[in-house]
Amino acid sequence: MDSTIAFRNVRYTVAGGRNLVHDISFELERNETVVILGRSGSGKTTTLKLINRLLDPTAGEVFVEGKSTGEWDPIRLRRHIGYVIQDAGLFPHFTVERNIALVPSLESWTGERIRSRVHEMLELVGLPPADFAKRFPRQLSGGERQRVGVARALAADPPILLLDEPFGALDPITRSEIQKEFRDLQKRLEKTIVFVTHDVREAFLLGKRIGLMKDGKLLALLPAGDFRKLDHPEAKAFVESYS
Amino acid sequence: MNIFEVMWTNRNQVLQLTIEHIFLVGVSMAIALAIGLPVGILMTRKPRLSRPVLVFANVVQTIPSLALFGFLIPIPFIGGIGARTAIVALVLYSLLPIIRNTFTGISGVDPAIREAGRGMGMTDNQLLWQVELPLAMGVIFAGIRIATVVAVGVATIAAAVGAGGLGMFIFRGVSMVDSRLILAGAIPAAVLALAADVGLGAVEKRLGRI
Numbered sequence: 001m002d003s004t005i006a007f008r009n010v011r012y013t014v015a016g017g018r019n020l021v022h023d024i025s026f027e028l029e030r031n032e033t034v035v036i037l038g039r040s041g042s043g044k045t046t047t048l049k050l051i052n053r054l055l056d057p058t059a060g061e062v063f064v065e066g067k068s069t070g071e072w073d074p075i076r077l078r079r080h081i082g083y084v085i086q087d088a089g090l091f092p093h094f095t096v097e098r099n100i101a102l103v104p105s106l107e108s109w110t111g112e113r114i115r116s117r118v119h120e121m122l123e124l125v126g127l128p129p130a131d132f133a134k135r136f137p138r139q140l141s142g143g144e145r146q147r148v149g150v151a152r153a154l155a156a157d158p159p160i161l162l163l164d165e166p167f168g169a170l171d172p173i174t175r176s177e178i179q180k181e182f183r184d185l186q187k188r189l190e191k192t193i194v195f196v197t198h199d200v201r202e203a204f205l206l207g208k209r210i211g212l213m214k215d216g217k218l219l220a221l222l223p224a225g226d227f228r229k230l231d232h233p234e235a236k237a238f239v240e241s242y243s
Numbered sequence: 244m245n246i247f248e249v250m251w252t253n254r255n256q257v258l259q260l261t262i263e264h265i266f267l268v269g270v271s272m273a274i275a276l277a278i279g280l281p282v283g284i285l286m287t288r289k290p291r292l293s294r295p296v297l298v299f300a301n302v303v304q305t306i307p308s309l310a311l312f313g314f315l316i317p318i319p320f321i322g323g324i325g326a327r328t329a330i331v332a333l334v335l336y337s338l339l340p341i342i343r344n345t346f347t348g349i350s351g352v353d354p355a356i357r358e359a360g361r362g363m364g365m366t367d368n369q370l371l372w373q374v375e376l377p378l379a380m381g382v383i384f385a386g387i388r389i390a391t392v393v394a395v396g397v398a399t400i401a402a403a404v405g406a407g408g409l410g411m412f413i414f415r416g417v418s419m420v421d422s423r424l425i426l427a428g429a430i431p432a433a434v435l436a437l438a439a440d441v442g443l444g445a446v447e448k449r450l451g452r453i
Contacts, residue, residue, distance in 0.1 A: 052362055078364035089359025093377050103363055152363070162362075 003027040003063070004160060004192040005051060010060035012046055012216075020046040022216035023060070030159075033186060033193040034221070035207030037200060037238060043216040044196045048162050051194065052081045064160070079103055082153030082161040082191075086168045088145045090137040096122070096148050097133040103156040121151035126181065143174040150182070154189070161193045167202065179205055200238040203227075212238070249423045250430075257412075261431050264408040267326060267398045268439070271333035272391055279338050280383075283345025284371065293346060300339035308397045311335065312404045329401030329408075336397055337390040344386025348379030384447040388440050395436040399428065409435075 005028040012021040021043045028034055038044045049055040050062050053074045062069045069077060090099050098105075100118045109117070119129040125147040137145055146166055153161060167175045167182075183206055186193065195206055203210050204224055211221040214234045222230065228239050250257055286293040306314075311332045315322045321331045352375050360370045376383075402410030412428030415421075 049362075054358065054362055075364050075366055078362060080364075083359070083362035085355060085359055085362070087355060089355045089362075091356060091360070091374055091378075102365075106364060106369065 004030045004032075004065055005194065006063040007047075007050075008061045008063070010050060010057045010062055012043075012050060012055060013058040019216050021050065021057075024218045025060075026211065026218060026221050028192055028194065031190045031192055032208055033195060033206060034209045034211055035195045035197060035203040035224075036211045036213055037197060037203045038213035039198055042213040044213050045164055046216075047213070047218075048164050048194060048196050051160075051162060052078050052083060079107060079156060080158050080160065082156075082158045084146075084149045084153045084161070084163040084166045086165045088137070088149030088152075088166075090145060090148060090152070092137050094136075095133065096127075096135050096137070096140070099137070099148060100152045100155050102152055103158075107156060117155060118151075121155050124154070124185070125151045127151075141174075142170050143178055146170065146178060147181075150185070159190075159192060161191045163193065163195045165197055166195075168197070168199070175202075182206065200242045204242070244423070246423045246426045246430075250427045253412075253427060257427060257431060260407060260409050260411055260428070261435065263326075263406075264395070264398055264432065264435060267329055267333060267401055267406060267408050268391065268394045268435075271330050271337060271394055271398075272387075274330070275334045275337035275341055275390060275394075276387070278334070279341030280345055282338075283342045283383075284349065286342070286346045287349045287375075288367075297339075297343060297346075300342055303335045304339045308332065308336070308400050309403060312400060316404060324405040326401075326406040328404045329398065329406035333394050333398060333401070337394050340386040340390040340393070341383075344382050344389075345379070348382030348386075349375045351382065352378045380447070380450060384443065384450075388443045391439045391443060392436045395432060395439060399432055 007024045007026050010021060010024045011019060013019050024047065026034075036044045036047060046055060050057055051064065051069070053069045053072065056070065064072060064077060064081070091102075094102075097118050100121050101114045104114045104117055118133065122129040122132055127144060127147055132140075132144070132148075137148070140148065149166065153163075167178055170178065179202055186206065195202075197203055204227070207224050209221060210224050210227045212219045212227075212230070212232070212235055219232055219234060220227075220230055227235065230236075230239075244252070282296060286296055303311075312328060315328045315331055316324065322328050349371075356374065356378070357370065360374050365373070398406075398408050399410035399413055401408050402414050409428040409432045413425050416424030416426075416428065
């Protein structure tokens, strides 16, 4: 199997028997970006957490680089996968520099190597290190925090990147700026990316393929260009909200 | 003689009893921290433990201190007359604020931050030491400060079980109906409580800067 991420009949059930994710199967090729689109509660965040083993499937299997997540050591797996969440989830008591250095320092890189990597990452997301390295998250704007979140996820150069509505809490103008920046970044980096959003505009902008989720089911997974032709009320509802 | 003259003539004893008092409180707090911090942390890992432990600590807190000292005297090994009984009682009293604040402080850390840490591949220990404890530090320290101030006060009662401390003056003053002697014990105890609070506040500030 040469897919980077693969779901095989994956179900995730919470106590009480409700299925948050219902028999999902799909595959992602190396360096492909898939956007999972859905309303709140559609199971898209759960799907993401099944990839980095923050959750274990109730049934079925998730494969990362050909190996079932159950066989991965969860710590190794997660350090292999960059993770960005809404509001960035930065550590408020760490400076920007230490936040970005998190995984490299967990991986015991040398101080010199960490420092140069952190600076490289800050440059990459457009925050001048001299100005930003020593700041604390509370001294940043929402957009800057989110850029630091992306820099942190990329710091140890993981081949896979998971993003959970990363730009959802930003104002519309900042959001559209940072979306474009991210698209440029995406072209330069060779990463397999799963991007979860409820924003159909974002899905069209960033996704090579778009997966549509509703009530825990993956209704469709198809090239972004074909999404408009999809004959399903949920897809139509999303496309209509776009105009 | 006014109160200050009484304290001055008894200065050697004031000093000695103050040292005894500090010893009682210091040893009790060290033991209470050694028990309370790990128990509070364990409760965040095993939530089912949290209710029974908090109920126990709450119940202990409701026992009047004089009664608690009295209960402990006949118990072998931990009881008897002297400092040991007093230390056991003070530890029991100090546990509640330390355990509860450790537990609520760590539980109060934003779940999104914890999840981000776990998602980035931090082990449970790394999450605890690098994220949860530093972020809960303010709440935990508030508990330690309350526990210490309360212990300085309760330790005055330790004199009733022969443990010494500034309570000696207070009990003597009560039995002789001499308010100057009561104050000779109460004033240094109050100063101790304030000093401990300010001192711990300074320690907290230092730790916060790391």
